Amino acid sequence: MTRAIVHLDMNTFFVSCERITNSQLEGIPLIIGGGDRGVVASCSYEARRFGVRSAMPINMALKLCPQAKVMKGDMELYSKYSHTITEIIQEKAPIVEKASIDEFYLDITGMDKFYGSYKWTDELAQKITKETGLPLTFALSINKTVSKIGTGEGKQKQNLEIPEHLVKPFLNPLSIQKIPMVGDVTFRLLSRIGIRTIQTLSEMPAEVLQQMIGKNGVEIWKKANGIDNNPVEPYTERKSISTEHTFSQDTIDLVKLKTILIGMVEKLAFQLRSEQWLTSTIVVKIRYANFDTETKQCKIAYTSADHILTTSVVQLFDKLFQRRMRLRLIGIRFSGLVRGTYQINLFEDTEEMLSLYAAMDKIKSRYGFDAVMRCAGASFKPNNKDEILKRKL
Structure with missing residues (x-):
């Protein structure tokens, strides 16, 4: 069918x-x-x-x-x-x-x-x-792939229906920039050798394209030929994401505690941006050596930016940690999540800040979270495989 x-x-x-x-x-x-x-x-x-x-x-x-x-x-x-x-x-x-x-x-x-x-x-x-x-x-x-490209074209021509026998005639004359996954760098690379339309790209041997642009070459070739077997993934709202850190020895070292908190924020914020979430509610949790557990939360404007989240988390921690008793656990939870990317939340940040986050996230995605971190949070290391807990409705 x-x-x-x-x-x-x-x-x-x-x-x-x-x-x-x-x-x-x-x-x-x-x-x-x-x-x-x-x-x-x-x-x-x-x-x-x-x-x-x-x-x-x-x-x-x-x-x-x-x-x-x-x-x-x-x-x-x-x-x-x-x-x-x-x-x-x-x-x-x-x-x-x-x-x-x-x-x-x-x-x-x-x-x-x-x-x-x-x-x-x-x-x-x-x-x-x-x-x-x-x-x-x-x-x-x-x-x-074809329906997404069709929507882009439909912005000028209204709604489109592209049946199977018309897929190639529809795609062939379009610019290769219309293909998802073809960014500016790939476009310039292919343009230098005269590949500017989807038809020309689709007629290239897939192996040659892979040699030119790496592992995504075959996927781009498939998309140029109207091939995409990716399923529509059923949508579920995520309720929150959180992380906790249990100390091997109870501590009252404020410098150590805040350093770990900053590292935890950086890890969660990277996850938010990777999965295209924005958070509006921050909860900080502490557990004392006698197992008393306390939490404090605050509402913020929707964001996934480390520097905004870190400031709020540290302020909450300062208000929460009042007993001067050793702690055995600290935790952070981001809730009130909505779909969105960091870019659409940059209503007050600068282009330089946007570029910094994009560069750091790219390095983390390719080489792992620990590949690049802020000095303030560099000592944070997850202490179990389930460090980040994901809750869904």
């Missing part, structure tokens, strides 16, 4: 959410971000016509579009709408994967036996827009 996979993407999601709450923002160039040295988290189509794009420095965006209105983002508002959209989709679709705060994959294979797959998806899209007021685009095809 041919698969029927939908990619559904909310159009300029942050901008659309802001316009629902303030109709005066309609029709004007709008940038969601913050600070003169911050970056663009999202922008309206009116701003994009001037060349503004996501992740661009705010000062550069304002040079391209000086009349744009810049607003600080409201992750709480966006998360509320994202949750509403998720509930609407899960009520109707058999299998749903929430790829980010504003995009979803749906597996509706077999739906055409009882109801046209495209008609069903179109009615779902209309229901979402009617109940939330938010615009969206979708594409229906045989796998996740």
Whole structure:
């Protein structure tokens, strides 16, 4: 049976959410971000016509579009709408994967036996827009790669259906930049040897492509040929992530305790960014030598940034640890999680900070968490295999 996979993407999601709450923002160039040295988290189509794009420095965006209105983002508002959209989709679709705060994959294979797959998806899209007021685009095809590329093209041509026999004709004339996994470096490398369209890329021997760009070469070749067997992964909300450290000997050494706390924060924050989560609630836990256990928590703006989380954790610990008795355990829990990447939360941080986190995360992902750490937390080492506890609803 041919698969029927939908990619559904909310159009300029942050901008659309802001316009629902303030109709005066309609029709004007709008940038969601913050600070003169911050970056663009999202922008309206009116701003994009001037060349503004996501992740661009705010000062550069304002040079391209000086009349744009810049607003600080409201992750709480966006998360509320994202949750509403998720509930609407899960009520109707058999299998749903929430790829980010504003995009979803749906597996509706077999739906055409009882109801046209495209008609069903179109009615779902209309229901979402009617109940939330938010615009969206979708594409229906045989796998996740083709449907995602279709959604990108559909931003200009509305919703698309790409049946199996039209996959190659649809993909062939497009730029290789449309393929997920093809970033700027890979694009420049392939462009130098004249490979700029998906058709040219698809006609290359897969082995040659692998030799040129490494282990991802075969995967990119498959995507260029419209091949993607990755399943739609059912979505479940994560409730929290946490970590605890039990000391081999009870301690009252404040320098040691805070050093370990900083290392714990760095590890959890890296996990948040790797899995595209943002947290809004921090809980610090301590257990004294006599086994008395105490906790303290605080609410913060949604983030996954080490420097913000570390400050809050250390402040909570200072308020919590008052007895001056030796400790046998310390722990941290991040809860109130929502989907999102660190970039979309950089409403006040600088481009340099964004680049630093991206570089550190890349090194950690490739060589392991311990490959690069801040000096303040470098002494933290997990003391058991289940150091990070994952809780799901």
